[in-house]
Amino acid sequence: MGLSRREFSKLGAMGLAAQMLPSVGVAAQGGERKVGYAVIGLGTIADHFMRGVLASPNSQITGLVSGHRDKAERIAAQYGVPKSSIYSYEDMDKFRDNKAIDAVYVALPNSMHAEYTIRSAKAGKHVLCEKPMSTTVKEAEDMIAACKDAHVQLMIAYRLHYEPLHLKAVKLIKDGALGRVGTINGAFGFDAAPGAWRLNKTLAGGGSVFDVGIYVLNASRYLTGEEPVGFTAVASTIDQDGRFAMVEENVSWTTKFPSGTLATGSSTYGTQMPGYFKVFGPKGWIAMDPAFNYDGMRLRAKFSAGGKGVPDIEIDESNSEKDPAQFTREANHFSECVMTNQRPKSSGEEGLRDMKYIFDIYQAAGVKL
Ligand code: NAD
Numbered sequence: 001m002g003l004s005r006r007e008f009s010k011l012g013a014m015g016l017a018a019q020m021l022p023s024v025g026v027a028a029q030g031g032e033r034k035v036g037y038a039v040i041g042l043g044t045i046a047d048h049f050m051r052g053v054l055a056s057p058n059s060q061i062t063g064l065v066s067g068h069r070d071k072a073e074r075i076a077a078q079y080g081v082p083k084s085s086i087y088s089y090e091d092m093d094k095f096r097d098n099k100a101i102d103a104v105y106v107a108l109p110n111s112m113h114a115e116y117t118i119r120s121a122k123a124g125k126h127v128l129c130e131k132p133m134s135t136t137v138k139e140a141e142d143m144i145a146a147c148k149d150a151h152v153q154l155m156i157a158y159r160l161h162y163e164p165l166h167l168k169a170v171k172l173i174k175d176g177a178l179g180r181v182g183t184i185n186g187a188f189g190f191d192a193a194p195g196a197w198r199l200n201k202t203l204a205g206g207g208s209v210f211d212v213g214i215y216v217l218n219a220s221r222y223l224t225g226e227e228p229v230g231f232t233a234v235a236s237t238i239d240q241d242g243r244f245a246m247v248e249e250n251v252s253w254t255t256k257f258p259s260g261t262l263a264t265g266s267s268t269y270g271t272q273m274p275g276y277f278k279v280f281g282p283k284g285w286i287a288m289d290p291a292f293n294y295d296g297m298r299l300r301a302k303f304s305a306g307g308k309g310v311p312d313i314e315i316d317e318s319n320s321e322k323d324p325a326q327f328t329r330e331a332n333h334f335s336e337c338v339m340t341n342q343r344p345k346s347s348g349e350e351g352l353r354d355m356k357y358i359f360d361i362y363q364a365a366g367v368k369l
Helices: 005-013 017-023 044-054 069-079 092-097 110-122 137-149 164-174 208-224 325-340 348-364
Strands: 027-029 032-040 059-065 103-106 126-129 154-156 183-189 230-236 250-256 262-268 273-281 284-288 298-303 313-318
Touching: 032 044, 032 110, 032 325, 044 059, 044 069, 044 325, 059 069, 059 092, 059 325, 092 110, 103 110, 103 325, 110 126, 110 137, 126 137, 126 325, 137 154, 137 348, 154 325, 154 348, 164 208, 164 273, 164 284, 164 298, 164 313, 183 208, 208 250, 208 262, 208 273, 208 348, 230 348, 250 348, 262 273
Parallel strands: 032 059, 032 103, 103 126, 126 154, 183 262
Antiparallel strands: 027 032, 183 273, 230 250, 250 262, 273 284, 284 298, 298 313
16 A cells, blocks of 8 residues: 555545555455555464464555565465565565555564665565564664655564553553562573574574563563663573584573562573563562463463452463464554554564663673674
């Protein structure tokens, strides 16, 4: 569609909307206008996203960018993308003239996020970029500047910002269920296979905090609604099989927030570490376990209801939505932002803050990036 809803209604008032419609590439499925996405990089997370988009009322896949033409043609057939809307990394910039592509979803290894975000913005496309935003703070700043200059929206794909149980945990804390938050514990990691690009510092930017620790770090910020004022951290490598020649195996850190809340997080590429968080306050606790999966979230809590002799409030709730529901919610939000010209909840600035904190954590751990 290439125009915000506001701009579009303005054109309507001028009698121009009807004229624009055929050329602005809005899919008119069931009469609904949809934001068309070109997916850049057709790996694991792109598959989740594309399946999620199928259930979105305001989004659709209209282009693909890949280094593997055969794979792209197979996926294009699946999603009804014309062959003429398949691009290579080299000729991707030509999609500037493809009116069916309003936005891109950048699903490449971390080190490529900045280049493909900036090129997409320069081609006039809105950008939904995977986390971590980039591999350096400077890249993240450049991405924000490029999107601002091109007047396109930039969102970082923090899918849990849109997940109902995470939002419920945030609300419970904000409403004072725990009194105040004293401490938070969380962890997320996995035993990485040798040869994975995540273990290659050039492509990943650094170790597991970039990839999985970021979930724990980001959760500590949205759960408290505060920004860190300092970090302590340690890193270690136990396994000497060669996997950790470029990045560390384990990291643990503690964040201090202005209120005095302390959040301790761990992440790893060397052990099995299912993601969870637990939040403690004088009135009780809230736990999410699993916390960071694609589905199956479970929120438990126990906190005082107030009066003496009144039984504690206990919560045990699971989200029964199945993968790729989180990606549908994420796409819905970004498409809505594109259509209404609003800044996404998980904006580029949000991604930039995490990039700064990731560098703080590694610096505190004595790991040179
Ligand atoms: P992946 O390895 O499955 O896919 C990466 C894609 O990039 C592949 O299609 C590959 O062909 C392409 N590519 C292009 N150049 C490449 C190169 N030089 N080396 C390796 N691949 C190259 O990775 P993924 O798990 O889909 O991760 C992609 C991005 O998504 C990463 O930034 C990651 O942090 C992020 N991610 C986010 C989530 C989430 O839940 N939001 C989950 C997993 C990954």
